[in-house]
Amino acid sequence: MRVGFGYYTFSLLATRNLSKVNILTLSMENSSYYPYVLVAFQFGCLFYIALTAPVLSSSISGMLVESAGVFLAIHAIYVIRIRNVNITPTVKKNSELVTSGPYKIIRHPMYIAQIIAILPLVIEYYTLLRLVTLLVLIATLLIKIQYEEKQLVSHFPEYDSYRLTSWKLIPYIY
Numbered sequence: 167m168r169v170g171f172g173y174y175t176f177s178l179l180a181t182r183n184l185s186k187v188n189i190l191t192l193s194m195e196n197s198s199y200y201p202y203v204l205v206a207f208q209f210g211c212l213f214y215i216a217l218t219a220p221v222l223s224s225s226i227s228g229m230l231v232e233s234a235g236v237f238l239a240i241h242a243i244y245v246i247r248i249r250n251v252n253i254t255p256t257v258k259k260n261s262e263l264v265t266s267g268p269y270k271i272i273r274h275p276m277y278i279a280q281i282i283a284i285l286p287l288v289i290e291y292y293t294l295l296r297l298v299t300l301l302v303l304i305a306t307l308l309i310k311i312q313y314e315e316k317q318l319v320s321h322f323p324e325y326d327s328y329r330l331t332s333w334k335l336i337p338y339i340y
Contacts, residue, residue, distance in 0.1 A: 201254035211303035219291030228286030235283025242275040255314035257321040
């Protein structure tokens with residue numbers, strides 16, 4: 167399935183082997199603008215969800231889930247150190263591979279933290295457009311993960327063995 171947005175074309179590719187699922191790829195992957203396009207989609211989705219309804223959950227359970235997502239994000243940033251944080255899915259020069267804290271279990275805790283934090287907001291203040299925005303955000307994060315992992319494998323020789331001992335996004339599932 168191909169979906170075109172002017173200059174950018176997304177294609178949906180799925181295989182039976184979940185470890186090799188190539189959910190979405192962007193035809194401009196080798197472009198220097200590619201990481202910035204992904205960040206634009208990501209922040210566009212987050213801003214839309216934040217601007218179209220309250221940013222705090224109205225239920226206690228929703229607030230707890232939202233807080234868990236925020237806590238995971240803050241903890242992940244603390245463990246990785248601010249000098250390693252990069253909003254684009256690229257590796258900074260002089261960065262180091264972090265495999266402790268939440269990174270011991272999940273390779274991309276900041277991405278799952280975003281989903282956890284906004285999920286109650288989409289559920290409690292539901293509209294079809296907000297749901298579609300959440301799905302676009304998830305697809306964008308999966309694309310960022312795929313692109314970022316290619317960068318990490320080429321930058322850190324030990325990344326392949328780290329991938330064998332951790333989960334990409336959701337422990338025991340993916």
